[in-house]
Amino acid sequence: MSNIHLTHRGRHQGGAATLPDPDFVHPELIAPESRSARAARYVGAGLRIALGWVFLWAFLDKLFGLGFATERGSSWLNGGSPTEGFLNFATKGPFADAFGALAGYAVVDWLFMVGLAGIGLALITGVGVRVAAVSGAVMMVLMWAAALWPENNPFMDDHLVYAGLLVMLALTDAGRTLGLGGLWAKVPFVQRHGWLK
Template sequence: MTFSSSHDVDPRSTSAARPGPFTESPAARLVWALTRLSIGWVFLWAFLDKTFGLGHETPEANAWLEGGHPTEGFLSKAAKGPFQSFYNSLAGYTIIDWIFMVGLLGIGVALILGIAMRVAAGAGALMLVMMWSAVLPPENNIFMDDHLVYALVLIGLALVHAGDTLGLGAWWSRLGLVRKFPVLR
């Protein structure tokens, strides 16, 4: 199997169809941006539903604002496999709820705005891998599931600067603090 990039294209070629790396074409930039917005909405929706009990996955009576524990049900009932006891031991702790909810909100907002993509991708990938490890083995495959796929996509989004298209990423990257600490890019 070989991989190629635009750098492998014969420079004598007159094809205008590929002026640069494919990830930089307008169509690819748009797809990456829409993917970023979509995954951002997944995180933000989970935060909103768990906070306000919008009734999709979280009934109003179990809303975080009503004193519910957003992580308790999953950690105490859904966790299985080799890490079950670890995840069960975290269920019901307020600090775990806060870490989870702030993570959902921060990752969702960063992805929607297209800012702090490296931080959002790293935190989101970590959260998704932890969710994956809480239910090992996955239902439909011996190891792969949507949590791992989303984690890889998040990393890809950061690598291609997906926040620059339909987002504030280009502006964000010019900020002095971000230039000084590129991890904030």
């Protein structure tokens, strides 16, 4: 039996060999991808892009007042607050007072809008999906907590489903398929700080 040497990026530390970076394993050592695994990758990429559009569209609608959830006169560019209406009138349940107290603060508006834009762009491009997924999941859980309890279910609503989907996208490196995640992962700074992928 011949020995297979994995030398690219593999190194010895204290007598024990470390495994090579999976991005640089010789192609002959990788098992062929099954059809279902390939299909799952593309479904995950499609869901990533779709969810990115949900975040980005919310940002655009609140910024310009495109008439879907935000009227033109209430847009952020026209001096409206993208969070005040929700925090004043849509919050309910045990945390309503705490969320209502945040209404009208510019820093809350800025955090919300930068979050929507950043998460949306990251998910659509596949760059920084892990950071976007964690940020988006936190945002979704906070929005769920602000409107407890759901009207049509004892506890589950679309905010928690989105949060779970975001966690799955982060765990599966979903930015590599139909996105720039593979190129982003090769940036030296990102290689040193894997949480940025």
